Amino acid sequence: MIDAIMHIVISCLLLLGTFFIFSSAVGINRFPGVFTRLHAATKAPTLGIISILIGAFLYLFGTQHIVSGKLLLAILFIFLSSPVAGHMLSRAAHKSGIKPYLRHRKDEYEEYINKKEDR
Amino acid sequence: MNEVLQVAEKILTITTSICMIGIAISLILLIYRVMVGPTNPDRATALDVIGVCLMAIAALMAIILVTTKLNDVILLIAILSFIGTLALAKYIETGVIIDRNDD
Numbered sequence: 001m002i003d004a005i006m007h008i009v010i011s012c013l014l015l016l017g018t019f020f021i022f023s024s025a026v027g028i029n030r031f032p033g034v035f036t037r038l039h040a041a042t043k044a045p046t047l048g049i050i051s052i053l054i055g056a057f058l059y060l061f062g063t064q065h066i067v068s069g070k071l072l073l074a075i076l077f078i079f080l081s082s083p084v085a086g087h088m089l090s091r092a093a094h095k096s097g098i099k100p101y102l103r104h105r106k107d108e109y110e111e112y113i114n115k116k117e118d119r
Numbered sequence: 120m121n122e123v124l125q126v127a128e129k130i131l132t133i134t135t136s137i138c139m140i141g142i143a144i145s146l147i148l149l150i151y152r153v154m155v156g157p158t159n160p161d162r163a164t165a166l167d168v169i170g171v172c173l174m175a176i177a178a179l180m181a182i183i184l185v186t187t188k189l190n191d192v193i194l195l196i197a198i199l200s201f202i203g204t205l206a207l208a209k210y211i212e213t214g215v216i217i218d219r220n221d222d
Contacts, residue, residue, distance in 0.1 A: 004127035007130065007131045008127055008130065010131060014134050015134060015137070015138065021168075022142070025145030025149050025168065025172075028164065029151065029152055034160045041167060048171070049175055049178075052178050053178055053193065055182070056182055059182050066187055070191060071193065074174075074197050078197055088205055089160055089163055089167070089208045091208070091212065092208040096160065
């Protein structure tokens with residue numbers, strides 16, 4: 001019985017992860033501009049891949065009684081590295097001259113750079 | 120009792136197939152964005168998510184084949200995708216990846 005429940009839980013985790021990765025791909029295709037695309041590209045796939053990897057970890061733990069430390073390490077690494085990559089990409093996009101779409105607000109990062117150069 | 124387990128295993132098999140198809144469709148969408156992306160940061164962003172899709176495919180393949188040998192592959196794809204994204208971001212930002220100025 002516990003094996004059957006484990007299989008159902010793993011199926012739910014895999015479907016959840018696939019949903020998040022697919023919605024991220026749709027968001028990357030549909031959003032306008034680089035910064036909104038980064039919004040879709042850094043948060044949703046992180047949650048999706050973490051739930052898929054937790055599903056794989058539970059499957060190996062349930063069927064073969066293996067605690068895979070590499071999968072846990074991969075989850076931790078993705079959790080740490082994905083925001084850093086998104087930050088680097090957004091900074092690179094801003095410095096390469098792409099202006100973000102801001103409705104009523106000012107570009108605060110631009111002001112910060114100008115203030116730092118004045119000093 | 121055994122029938123319940125068999126039904127659950129069948130559900131898991133169907134679910135892995137559905138997930139493979141969904142991730143394949145997202146790979147096609149991302150490759151479209153890599154090809155026609157208006158600017159270079161768009162392409163770098165889509166390549167970052169393509170790395171995530173490859174990791175998901177490796178994890179699903181580990182479930183289908185019931186093997187532990189693909190865990191190294193998942194970890195390696197994670198590290199290489201992160202380093203590749205950082206290198207692309209630095210290249211877009213400054214034009215060089217390794218700057219030799221010591222100031």
